[in-house]
Amino acid sequence: MWGPSSSKVHPSILELLKKGVGRFRERIFPTLEENFNRMADPKAQAVHKIVIVPAELKDFVKDMVVARWADLKSEDPNWNFRNQNLFLYQLDQGTIDSSQNQSQDVILENLAVMRELPKGQAPVLLGDLATIRNLGRVEAEGGSDKTFYVQDYVLDEPESGQWGIDDVEPENVLPHLLYLLATEGNRLPLKEFQAATKLPPKRMSMLLVGTEQEWDKIQRDIGIENRFGLSDHFEVEHLKIPDHATRKEMLLGVLERPEVKSLEYHFDSRMPGARKDAISPEQARNEILSIMVSECERRALENKVNIVAAFLKLYQTFRKAVLEDEELRRDRVIDRRFVQRLMARNFRVQLNPELLPPTDYLRLLQNQDLPLQVEKAGYTGSFEMTERVAHILKEQLNPASKLTIPASLIVIGETSSGKTSLVQAFIRVLGLKEYDFEKPHDPGAQVFYLNCRKVVESKSELREGEIAVDDALKHFDHFLTLPHGYRGLVFFDDIHAPKDSVKTKILARLQSLVESENGIWRGRSPFLKDSEIIEVPLQNLSLIVALNPISDQKKIAQFQKRGTKGEPTTEELILASISTDALMFDTSFLVRFSEIIRMDTFSAQAKAPALLAEMRKSGQAIFNTKNRLILVAPESAELIQRAFPNLNARIFLSQAAPALLTAENTDPQASRVQIIVPRRRVLTGDIPLEDIDPDDFFEDDEEDGVSNQDKHRRDRKLQAYIEKYVKSIPISQGYEGPLELLRYVMSSFRFHVYESFIGVLGRDGRFIVDETTKFYKYAPLLHAIRTHLETNRGIRLEEIVLDPKDFGATNKAQEIDFMQALKERDRGVDRGFRPAWIFQPTRGVSLERVFDNMTTGGLVSHSRRDVLNRLCLALDLQLKEYLKVILKISDPELPFPTSKDWLMRLDVSSGDEFSRVMKSVLDLYEEFQAKFYAEGLLENTGEYPPVSVYDFSRIFLIALDRAMMKLPWGRVTPLLTDALDLAANDMTLGELPGVQKYLFTSGHSLVVARTPELPIQMVLNPQAFELWQEGEGEEKANRFAGQFLNQCEKFFDRP
Structure with missing residues (x-):
């Protein structure tokens, strides 16, 4: 056998070294160690040894024998290829192919070479009992004339049936290979072999490895030789698995x-x-x-x-x-x-989350408010998309997955569809540390992020921020060897972007990764001198590949099924986008990923929040460069969303955002603060929404033509629609502007309250302590919130307690104008379901006594309406505290600061302050429930229908909305109107860090446009939501909602 440094080294040794030999260095078999030392010593007596091992141990022992000899880092001076006196030979399937009839003379010649080595050299023959049995008895090349036979003596039965000495005749028999090995290739007759004194001294050592079953089979095969003591010639040693x-x-x-x-x-x-x-x-x-x-x-x-x-x-x-x-x-x-x-x-181990620390990313992925956290971290897409990615990342916990990397996905979408921002938001939320190409030896690295747009062919092409492809792949190999590599998150971004030669190398490495044998990556760090080959299980690795779809129609056609018409499938787009002339892919590559996500098509419900987030981002640039503040009413975004439900996400965001800005009144004399709202006639029934068709403006051009003119006409559809149905008004214009700002601010406050309420609810032990509590208490409340927000998407201005004088109405005529403007603002806004009469108190009842003492005390009986009114008073106190925190004022009951003072003192509140208030609101929920079922109430006489947890929760939410309506919005609106105008006109105030954060970056602000989609999605996420309606689906939720509408007013005593 040639050493690993030789050009003649056998491929099997190279393969063994490739897999790593470090594990073979442990001296776990002491007797085997003794054999190594003895056989490697030319002064020691040669020995013929058969080592019997359990079947499951055989390959390991065989590999260990060779690996210890071929180990480049071995410190053993004896059993190693560097020992110039040790000559190792191997008789196995790598050197003799048992499928062919091997010649006896070749075997004898090789044994002769070993036997005739000079003294002072130690030849050792390694062999496998299975190979020896497969070869069995072989003859020389050229037939019987050149073949060595041994003579056996057999008895032929005479015709008389009587046995005699004359009946014994010798018979030529091919010797078994084991006999040739025992004689070291000397052509000894059996009788001489039997006479041990006639055997020449052993010149070579032999180490033959096999199982007990293989040895038994050989014993049966060598019956002839065994009569002359062949088996006894070998020292047989049994190795056992260490106990x-x-x-x-x-x-x-x-x-x-x-x-x-x-x-x-x-x-x-x-x-x-x-x-x-x-x-x-x-x-x-x-x-x-x-x-x-x-x-x-x-x-x-x-x-x-x-x-x-x-x-x-x-x-x-x-x-x-x-x-x-x-x-x-x-x-x-x-x-x-x-x-x-x-x-x-x-x-390959499916991790047990209970054995992971609370800060581990797999534990964080289970947080119910994960979508909200991801949104706050910078991703403005749908909660549904966040949930899908989180679900895929948790696939490594799925014991049924057969994929090499269960947590693997391909994300495809146009530029700006959110691919990169989604993954980066996850990385921030999960607290994962990114690999630093400048500090590759940092043991804390958990994320390998490669922007493939920055990868080039060679170092000679490098520009700032770029990396050569070979260097990038070396860094990737090194990352996998780091302490967190086996659980790392690998993100290949824009893998479609490099030129083909670079893309081929990256994708070839990626292909080898997802096709790793037995789910194990084998490699070494290229940055560590003499680094060992290590094995890294890929079960708990996370892999995300992001790319843009190709636009080359000819190449796409190559991957479409023959005869297929219309748009290519997502899979066909991916294959066309990643394949090169040197490396073509088919669907067998794609099925090695857990899921494929198309990012440039998302649900219609996700478009409005994404558009509002995009407009807020654009608004900051406009504010800082043009001193103009543009607010977009949520109704405007929802209007466009409903009108273009199937529009590509990239086109929707890229076209709608600038188109909305064209609605701004750019007259230099116009107010610097404007709000973009739908033209009221769109919302009042003059033009039914379902009849609005963007294609009415242009001839049908759905086919994606190649001319710029066609593309321009297509893109103009959305802009033309916005120009016709959306307008911009100054927030200080008459009564219309302030009322639109009031609706905007009120909506922002309301949905922020619900977001905080849901978030605190999901962490409160009173609701999630165990599965039973979740099912009977937590889940009904979640469903109640969902239905309540869907039924009551907004609050009509007429329901809010307003004083016209707060809006500048100083006489009766102006008050009438104000009420007319208010009524116009409410046209087209659904009333929802919030019956007002259930809040009328019982005559003669002290509301203080209702909550503090449920005894009747006299002739007056208490009603649930009294409990509800007392709840509203308590909620009013908490919501005023909430308003104080989000508006950054000292006390809503005291005079507000001037707009200048407010701006100068403006600072952004932390989420903890809102959670504290919501904890008190949840306390009221619990207290209200106890009071609602108190024995002294009129409705607890058995004459009223029973109230479920779901019903009670809906009533509580109606009370929560009513308490919001009574907040001092008439004083809040003028403060914000003047403050926003002042900030836009005086940039020394507008550029203050607190003002910038409040207007453009903080999520805890009344200037953030909000829709009900976020809180609705938040209640859909917890598992308890689905379990509550398991087996019935939406039918159960709809049944409870319908029953509440029918029964709600029957739960109360009529005044």
């Missing part, structure tokens, strides 16, 4: 090393949250080591890996981890969490 105790002792030996003992680790074998039984530190240590050994064996069997090989890999990982694992060195506790990390680094 549980032996393996545990090996792990214990690691902990006893001085450098490890100095770290003073503690041990905990309990599951997190289990009761604390008093056990000694030694017992805890023994238990956790036993768990490691048992878990390793179980994982090895599940992954169909050799038990010993698996344990040695674990052993080496453990030995390294106790010195280098960041979490372990920080916590100083070896527990089940640590064991799970070890297993996941060595095997």
